[in-house]
Amino acid sequence: KINLTVIRQYVDYLVNEQNVKNVFVNGTTGEGLSLSIQERKQLAEEWMCQGKDKLDHVIIHVGALNLPECQELARHAAAIGADGIAVIAPFFFKPTNKDELVAFLQKVASEAPEVPFYYYHIPPLTGVKIRVEELLDGIKAQIPTFQGVKFSDTDLLDLAQCINKNETGEFEFLYGVDEQLLSALAIGANGAVGSTYNYLGRQTNLMLQAFAKPDFALAQQYQFLTGEFLNFVIKLGFGVAQTKAVMTFVSGIPMGPPRLPLVGASSEFIVKAKAKLDSIVWPEGD
Numbered sequence: 001k002i003n004l005t006v007i008r009q010y011v012d013y014l015v016n017e018q019n020v021k022n023v024f025v026n027g028t029t030g031e032g033l034s035l036s037i038q039e040r041k042q043l044a045e046e047w048m049c050q051g052k053d054k055l056d057h058v059i060i061h062v063g064a065l066n067l068p069e070c071q072e073l074a075r076h077a078a079a080i081g082a083d084g085i086a087v088i089a090p091f092f093f094k095p096t097n098k099d100e101l102v103a104f105l106q107k108v109a110s111e112a113p114e115v116p117f118y119y120y121h122i123p124p125l126t127g128v129k130i131r132v133e134e135l136l137d138g139i140k141a142q143i144p145t146f147q148g149v150k151f152s153d154t155d156l157l158d159l160a161q162c163i164n165k166n167e168t169g170e171f172e173f174l175y176g177v178d179e180q181l182l183s184a185l186a187i188g189a190n191g192a193v194g195s196t197y198n199y200l201g202r203q204t205n206l207m208l209q210a211f212a213k214p215d216f217a218l219a220q221q222y223q224f225l226t227g228e229f230l231n232f233v234i235k236l237g238f239g240v241a242q243t244k245a246v247m248t249f250v251s252g253i254p255m256g257p258p259r260l261p262l263v264g265a266s267s268e269f270i271v272k273a274k275a276k277l278d279s280i281v282w283p284e285g286d
Contacts, residue, residue: 002039006253008050013251015054018201022057023047024086024150028125029195029243032061033088034259037069041076048080056083059193062108063088063120071111078112085109086118086150089128098134102142109143116147122176123153133161136171150193152176156183163188178204179230182223185211195243199250200226203282221283232276233269241265242273249274 014020025047026032026040035043044060051058060082062073070087077085087108095101109117123129132149139146148171151159163173166188175184178194181204197204207222233242244255245265257264 002035002043003254003256004042004046006255007043007046009253010251011047011050011054013253014198014201017251018197018199019205020197020201021055022059023051023055024059024061024193026061027086027120027193028122028152029198029240030061031240031259031262033064034262037064037072040073044073044077044082045080048082058082059084059086059118061086061088061120063090065090065092067104067107070108074108074111074115078115082112082115084116084118084147085112086120088120088122089126089130091126091128094126094128095130098130098137101128101130101135102139106142109145113145115145117143117145118148118150118172118174119146120150121153122150131155131158131161133158133165136162136165140170146171148172148174150174150176151184151189152193154180156180156187159184159189160187179223179227182207182211182219185219195240196226196230198243198247200229206282206284218283225280225282229277229280233273236269236272242269245270246273246277250277 014023025044026035032040047058060077062070062077062085064070064073074085087105089095089101090104095104105119119135121132132151149162151173154177159173172191173189174191174193175181175189176193178196181192203222203226207219210218210222239262241258241262242265244258248255249270
């Protein structure tokens with residue numbers, strides 16, 4: 001069951017300990033697609049409430065397998081003052097081409113006509129492999145609120161083509177594969193949404209600062225060390241359940257177990273992951 005009482009503590013932890021001031025609610029790590037519509041609304045409301053005057057942006061994921069639920073969630077997000085909404089492609093009955101996908105997204109975005117709209121591109125989970133570069137052509141005419149893409153795919157060629165097309169800078173490309181963030185920044189991504197930023201937000205912010213300086217050698221150090229940890233835990237079996245376990249032992253905030261069909265992280269995983277993370281020596285004494 002969802003636990004609304006820890007969200008206040010969670011917000012304070014992100015802001016004060018990780019220097020993270022933007023959140024993406026009801027996404028993959030939050031198991032949004034495993035929650036009921038009512039639960040998703042409750043979570044969105046609590047994040048908006050607790051984030052008030054503390055968080056800069058709260059983007060609510062409103063994607064679902066059917067259009068009416070997406071539209072209901074979009075209207076709700078607009079009503080509670082969300083800074084943005086995002087939608088994945090439906091993934092049981094899938095759109096087979098750009099036009100079908102844009103038609104679906106348009107029907108959702110139009111329910112929140114004042115709210116910036118993001119397409120959440122995550123083909124490893126949706127199986128919808130329509131290239132974003134293709135999707136962008138003419139999308140603003142059909143979705144005036146279109147703000148950008150949460151790009152959770154390893155296809156950096158597609159991302160690069162998107163950024164190359166975005167000459168006026170009207171769109172934002174938020175990268176979602178944490179272990180490749182530096183590569184995405186190098187070709188022009190201008191933000192990131194990921195699971196590791198819950199507990200490695202401070203180090204990632206330092207990487208962003210190093211990249212902006214530019215101090216590429218330092219930025220690489222941060223990326224390589226993040227990668228070293230992820231490479232280690234991926235070999236143990238790393239998913240949403242394990243992410244919750246890592247966040248729990250790093251933050252001290254009980255993130256709880258996942259909802260079936262996901263099963264909780266093993267005690268063996270927790271011991272090994274904690275030892276690995278504790279062993280990493282970050283630059284500048286972190």
